[in-house]
Amino acid sequence: MSVTRAEKPKKTGKSPVDYAKAPINADLTPKQKLGFLADMLRIRRFEQASLKLYQQGKMGGFLHLYIGQESVAVGTLALMGENDHAITAYRDHGHALVVGMSMNECMAELLGKATGCSKGKGGSMHFFAPDKNFWGGHGIVAGQTPLGLGIAFALKYKGLKGCCLTYLGDGAVNQGVFHESLNIAALWDIPVVYIIENNQYSMGTSLARSSAIKSCLAERATGYDMDWDIVNGENLYEVRAKTWDAMQRAHEKCRPAILEIDTYRYYGHSVADANAKKYRKPEEIEFYKQNHDPINLWENRLKEEGIADEAVIKKLDDAAKKEAAAAVQFAEDSPFPELESIFDDIYYEVDMGTESGQTGRHFFND
């Protein structure tokens, strides 16, 4: 399954293998394929709308945009079955929308509103939907990597055939806790699939300046006797095929894996990234937009397959824009949380009014 470093595919836009014929892709219906396009467009239009709000000063803190990486979330998360789970880092808007969180609750969260998915308590980096098997949304680089391990551990403990897709960025591979997690995952046969979304920059530091092994991050898996693979992230069929292989191994054999999915972000590390256009040339960003945009490439593919034409694409895009605009309106119209709510959602026992929650003092204000 794993490839050697020498076999790493070049980023050409076209894979040497036709992954459209892979079993997981062969039976896709036109409706499903259009659904992937719709989801990618929804992410992009949601984020473009959120960027406007940020620039208008209506949002606090950070806004880490996923634009350019849409095919990764859509390609991988659409494969989740009933007992598959997902967890990611702070660049989480795309994942949230793909698992089925609404634009309204996400946009409201960005504005810190009571109607937000975390009631205005989490913000951009902390979207959660456990009812949709989505466990966040985590702000500390690589901090989520052992959580994904624990979620997968719980699946195995309960005897459920599932896995946890655990996302991280290329910068996170250098954190110690990620390596501790890899060792435990392989040692105990935990069904976790680590997905490195390699967008080439950990904030302003390029991969060449941050990783001792420069050509491949997933290869670190060999140090833990773990399967790994490299994925061309702009090819939705390839993302699906290779992710499904890893998920199958997790389901059937409880074996973990690392997938390194090559991708690219068009914006800075966050919108507050003052040097977003200094550590890479504007021409580089433009080159990716012109030649490697996952939405453009998927649109072209659907045209080639005779599934979509400009009119169909425009209809989906208009719907995404409309949904995003409505979400902005919903968020702006929503109230901020009441000050009293600041003490809710800290302790389960207090929130539920249990005996334990009413014993002793939990909060130390005047």
Place this chain on the structure above:
Amino acid sequence: MPVITYRQALNDALAEELERDESVFLMGEEVAEYNGAYKITEGLWKRFGDKRVIDTPISEAGFIGLGVGAAMMGLRPVMELMFWSFAYVAYDQIINNAGCVRYMSGGLINCPLVIRGPANGGTNVGATHSHTPENFLANTPGLKVVCPATPADAKGLMKAAIRDNDPVCVMENTLLYGDQGEVPEGDYVIPIGVADVKREGTDVSLIAHGRAVLTCLAAAHRLHEEFNISAEVVDLRSIRPLDEETVLDSVRKTHRAVLVDENKPFCGVSAQIATMIQEKAFDDLDAPVQRVCSLDAPAIYSPPLEIQQLPTADRIIQKVLAVCS
């Protein structure tokens, strides 16, 4: 009532909860085949097997994080830190993930996790192994912290911690593991957030947690014998949530308070208690609140000096005499 050790009381609590609830499992370094570095989990692997009692690699950040993830999924992990000092390499997982995930998810997630192990100085193992982080952890809204001083409290608080639906840090003490005491039989659970008056008195309140409670009891005995001073000893048992009323009731009765704390003085638990007393019982005080903490330096190795660094009965008595004269 049977007399058993603090160690056995913890072991009984763990065994009973493993027996009671399939979702409870124990995990940590040397907890299974080795029977526990301090033998707290002795016999449990043999009895409950590989699934329920699990040895980990030396990866505190990794396995504590695993426990948080498993707890989010509804399991009840009981994670052993061989020393609470080792929590410092897992701090992100404890504070940011266990402590904050409920809040940041707007209450969608809860984390019924127990992290337990010894947190004490006094064993001549140097500064890195002698930390008492109850103040740091209690500083995080979202975490709970308990510090049992006796075998009975160890059993009752451990069982309550495992049943609690929030993350609970149970801080034990290697110097107490061999202590013996009466422990009620059966399903003995002590609610978290209830202090205990370990000795009644009328002249001064000694307020402490963990092993410092025993130091206070020794001091109270001598104060009575040598100085005819009646000291009340209040054991906080739980740092967060905190039983303020029991503390304030005692201070309102004795009108004097000496706070005893194996924490370092700066922002230690006793600093919070002192603030609370001055805010809520200032008019009841006949003397300034006094504190006896660990001497404010990293834990020293040299055995005779480390004894002096921790609160001693002599230092407590000096402070009491200063406010009772």
